[in-house]
Amino acid sequence: MRPPLLNPLFAGAAGLKGIGAKLDKLLAGFLRPAHGTPGETTRIVDLLFHLPSGIVDRRFRPKINGLPRDGVVTVEATVMRHRPPPPGNRRVPYRVDVSDGTGPLTLVFFHAYADSIRRALPEGETRFISGKIDWFNDEPQIAHPDHIVSADEFGRMPLIEPVYPLTEGLSPKVLAKAIAQALEKLPELPEWQDLPFLQRHGWPSFQQALRTLHHPLAPTAVGLESPDRRRLAYDELLANQLALTLVRANMKRAQGRKLPGTGELRSRLIKALPYSLTNAQAEAVNDILRDMASGDRMLRLLQGDVGSGKTVVALLALATAIESGAQGALMVPTEILARQHHATLSKLCDAAGISVTLLTGREKGKTRDEILARVAAGETALVVGTHALFQEHVVFKDLGLVVIDEQHRFGVHQRLALQAKAGGATDLLVMTATPIPRTLALTVYGDMDVSKLTEKPAGRLPIDTRVIPMARMDDVIDGLARSIAQGNRAYWVCPLVEESEQVDLAAAEERFLQLASRFKGQVGLVHGRMKGPDKDRVMQEFKDGTLQLLVSTTVIEVGVDVPEATAIVIENAERFGLAQLHQLRGRVGRGSGKSSCLLLYQEPLGETAKARLSIMRETEDGFRIAEEDLRLRGAGEMLGTRQSGLPLFSMADLSTDGDLLQAARDDAQLVLNKDAKLTGPRGEALRVLLYLFERDEAIRLLSAG
Numbered sequence: 001m002r003p004p005l006l007n008p009l010f011a012g013a014a015g016l017k018g019i020g021a022k023l024d025k026l027l028a029g030f031l032r033p034a035h036g037t038p039g040e041t042t043r044i045v046d047l048l049f050h051l052p053s054g055i056v057d058r059r060f061r062p063k064i065n066g067l068p069r070d071g072v073v074t075v076e077a078t079v080m081r082h083r084p085p086p087p088g089n090r091r092v093p094y095r096v097d098v099s100d101g102t103g104p105l106t107l108v109f110f111h112a113y114a115d116s117i118r119r120a121l122p123e124g125e126t127r128f129i130s131g132k133i134d135w136f137n138d139e140p141q142i143a144h145p146d147h148i149v150s151a152d153e154f155g156r157m158p159l160i161e162p163v164y165p166l167t168e169g170l171s172p173k174v175l176a177k178a179i180a181q182a183l184e185k186l187p188e189l190p191e192w193q194d195l196p197f198l199q200r201h202g203w204p205s206f207q208q209a210l211r212t213l214h215h216p217l218a219p220t221a222v223g224l225e226s227p228d229r230r231r232l233a234y235d236e237l238l239a240n241q242l243a244l245t246l247v248r249a250n251m252k253r254a255q256g257r258k259l260p261g262t263g264e265l266r267s268r269l270i271k272a273l274p275y276s277l278t279n280a281q282a283e284a285v286n287d288i289l290r291d292m293a294s295g296d297r298m299l300r301l302l303q304g305d306v307g308s309g310k311t312v313v314a315l316l317a318l319a320t321a322i323e324s325g326a327q328g329a330l331m332v333p334t335e336i337l338a339r340q341h342h343a344t345l346s347k348l349c350d351a352a353g354i355s356v357t358l359l360t361g362r363e364k365g366k367t368r369d370e371i372l373a374r375v376a377a378g379e380t381a382l383v384v385g386t387h388a389l390f391q392e393h394v395v396f397k398d399l400g401l402v403v404i405d406e407q408h409r410f411g412v413h414q415r416l417a418l419q420a421k422a423g424g425a426t427d428l429l430v431m432t433a434t435p436i437p438r439t440l441a442l443t444v445y446g447d448m449d450v451s452k453l454t455e456k457p458a459g460r461l462p463i464d465t466r467v468i469p470m471a472r473m474d475d476v477i478d479g480l481a482r483s484i485a486q487g488n489r490a491y492w493v494c495p496l497v498e499e500s501e502q503v504d505l506a507a508a509e510e511r512f513l514q515l516a517s518r519f520k521g522q523v524g525l526v527h528g529r530m531k532g533p534d535k536d537r538v539m540q541e542f543k544d545g546t547l548q549l550l551v552s553t554t555v556i557e558v559g560v561d562v563p564e565a566t567a568i569v570i571e572n573a574e575r576f577g578l579a580q581l582h583q584l585r586g587r588v589g590r591g592s593g594k595s596s597c598l599l600l601y602q603e604p605l606g607e608t609a610k611a612r613l614s615i616m617r618e619t620e621d622g623f624r625i626a627e628e629d630l631r632l633r634g635a636g637e638m639l640g641t642r643q644s645g646l647p648l649f650s651m652a653d654l655s656t657d658g659d660l661l662q663a664a665r666d667d668a669q670l671v672l673n674k675d676a677k678l679t680g681p682r683g684e685a686l687r688v689l690l691y692l693f694e695r696d697e698a699i700r701l702l703s704a705g
């Protein structure tokens, strides 16, 4: 139960002045996902945790004849003349001339109510007017001033104003007012940080930090380096790391089982492989086998760059579970991948004598019943599937190891749920194909041990990456024609842009028709809206070489493995994030042939997009690309947080607070080593912190264990 002293913070914001039902809902949708706790209503805490992204400094008060070319100014001036638009003409703005004796300044209002302008600016009176300066025919003007106030009001007004991130339908004034009211509800809270630590950093209390950020007294107060923001960032990171440490402790506490294996199936599999393992693969397998053989539960993350060969590592781990008499499951994020993995693994499993089955949402009726019966009876040793594996009534006879591929779409909550489903003793191996920067990995996978595949299989050639304007599309197609004539295979990726799937799809279809008329009978199309079996058929035809050019939306992004494909064209590459481009490019260069990647962009190219594309040209190192992605886009975007339910941070910024993250991690471990149940005085205060950042499930673990 949440401590009562936090109640004022979790009370609804709907009671505040200016927040009606509609705004309540709008704010909830806008603010709550940022803390990872979506909901329909806004709470006080949501307002308080919405930190300013900058400030407006209204202290600059030039005379009118000394106005700068741009920027925000505050002018003290007398109202000279109102110039309303001619009646009935809404296109001409309402103008008001003011003067301070040094020159004229015009205030401009579009679509405004004449009455309210007259009330705010009575002729002959003096007002303080603050807003962004503009020049029109060399005359200064301010369109829609932010403030028009009397000398009195100006004296009472904060001159450094916080600026908040906004969303459509939310006015800055309404938001600022709501936050100011929320601040008044801030209760006294115990200090959960170590005092000497706070002193060393020169950090204020939690309450003080929030007050300073929302009522900044200096322009630097809200910057990333400000002690107030850093303090709050640290609070948030500590809550995150405490929760992960608790999850880990809890998972480890569950008695694991020993799955030592015999090596028999494993050696048969290795014999059946057409290649030998890379050193990195062999090391990862060793890490995993050690974990499985021990009595502790395995919680391991296998991080591998694109094409580094994670699948075979997973298979060897699964074989070990099976040798030990248990069953294994491999869960992947999409239907296409489930089918692909099933197909690849089946061949190897047949060679080794392992019974394997596929289970996705598409297996229905009698077939499904039969599969389920065999799994329940333990006749099937290995099940490959989508999340349907755990969502529905799937009962394993004895599940020893679960491998989850591409899991970074899931968060700690999901891992906990999975653990519950899989049963206490099941070992867990998570594989991510997108390398993520260390800082980010710690906040998402801080509860897991990590193995990395940093090395690609021998003999892979570097991919020739080129950045080409769309205007040269014809040349690109000619190049493709030459390559296809030589028997090569290629992908052509059309972007899915957020607004309308239909429009995007139409674009992909149009491109398909264009290419199909040039390369008759050689082109296929796959996209997310296609029926499963149709998708499978096209993929299969591309795999076996019946089709040589595959036009697709980003459905091929993760994990599709056709080693014979040697070229990929990515249209509107400027719209993709770095991690995604890297994933897409990783579809080629998977065999021994020389591959190329053509990034087509629409001009003009923005700065960030330009930076992204040149990084792609410079490096193929996924780990380096991930660091750059984090820098350019921020953590939330990078993980596609909206769908993921991952802990997005409202206070911490992982591109600059990496140092704090490590400190928080050490601190969390130290604290829990000393006070595993958080019952000491600091422990009690830390519970408040956990509730404050809504890590309630971590607290439940405290009382469960």
Ligand SMILES: Nc1ncnc2c1ncn2[C@@H]1O[C@H](COP(=O)(O)OP(=O)(O)OP(=O)(O)O)[C@@H](O)[C@H]1O
Residues within 6 Å of the ligand: 275, 276, 277, 278, 281, 304, 305, 306, 307, 308, 309, 310, 311, 312, 433, 457, 458, 558, 559, 560, 561, 563, 586, 590
């Ligand atoms: N040691 C190896 N030597 C040669 N080829 C290998 C080796 N290990 C795996 N491969 C091959 O490399 C390709 C990529 O392997 P896999 O599909 O497991 O990659 P991945 O790590 O899952 O990458 P992605 O995340 O991009 O899908 C496959 O065709 C696989 O057969």
